[in-house]
Amino acid sequence: MARLFLKHSTSYSYSELITESANQILLYPYNDLNQQIVNHQIKITNDPSIFTYLDSYNNRVGFFTYLHPHDNLIIISEAEIISKKIEIPYIDLKISSQWEMIEKLSDSTDFFEFIYTNNHSDKLAIKVINKLMKSDLTPLNIAFELNSYIYKNFDYVKGVTNVNTDVDDVWQLKSGVCQDFTNVMLQLCRLCKIPSRYVSGYICESKGLRGYGSTHAWVEVFIPTYGWFGLDPTNNCFANDLHIRLAVGKNYNDCSPVKGVYTGNATQQMEVKVHMATKKSESNFPKTEITPFDNNNKPFESEEMNSYRQNLEKKQQQQQQQ
DSSP states (O other): OEEEEEEEEEEEEEEEEESEEEEEEOOOOOOSSSEEEEEEEEEETTOOOOEEEEOTTSOEEEEEEEOSOEEEEEEEEEEEEEEOOOOOOOOOSOHHHHHHHHHHHTTOTTTHHHHOOOSOOOHHHHHHHHHHHTSOOOHHHHHHHHHHHHHHHSEEOTTSOOTTOOHHHHHHHTEEOHHHHHHHHHHHHHHTTOOEEEEEEEEOSOTTOTTTTSOEEEEEEEETTTEEEEEETTTTEEOOTTEEEEEEESSGGGTOSEEEEEESSOOEEEEEEEEEESSOOTTTSOOOOOOOOSSTTOOOOOHHHHHHHHHHHHHHHHHHHO
16 A cells, blocks of 8 residues: 655646636546545636536546636646555456457447557557467456567657657557557557556656656556456556556547647647655655736726627617617
8 A cells, every 4th residue: 555645737838818718627536445535636826616527437527717818827736645556356267258258348338439449550569469369368468468568669768759649650669658558558458359448647756667757648458357457568567556547538538637728829838747756745746836817807808809798788788678
């Protein structure tokens, strides 16, 4: 069991004032048997109201808007979490029976999107799959083999890919970061008809694990008679007490921690910092100042908008007098 302290800050700066923004956040760590939230708070510039709901994957989603002019925005999530150790599942079931159960999942609407893949499969991917499927391995053992294969054959290199990089491009580059390795693992598992889903979250800054200092990504595979089990191809390990889950989905788009849109011609810069450690200290968790917008809380309105509102009010008054 590990007690982990988390601070995740996302800072946006704009080249000029923007007039309106709408933002979605998936910054609510799961609170379940394996990870228990001791406390959690989200701080946002000017303290807007956050509407939350559970999506179809049981992720807690937050949504907030601004109608005020602003040239910066900071979102900070802080939490204390108790994470329990996880054991590798032992499945007391014949290998053939396990694959029969996997085959039946293909016909289930609950698992279809976690099995179906429309990616053009790299020739090497097909070769790897064909070799593994001929062996007498359980679904979990094959998932472990794929996890190890990616770790050994792909180089961890920052900056060569981005969130829009296609999985086929990753096969050509043979390099990338956690998101890329997760996408390759998803493709391989789904080609084996093993249900698999994308996980976004964090990994603790210890034991030489790669992927800390920002949000992390890994895979969960569905194992018969057990359920979802996490595997981290970036570190060739399974997701244990140093992994904290934020959200799950079929791909990155379902799990993006922060995304939004805004009105204006400004260019945007984003900076993300993540600190997660087993001890809370000022060196690990530097202060991030959130400065309120200097606009007297008055929404920006152009002359055109004012004219439109005045005409609308006149029309409403005329209708009331009739």
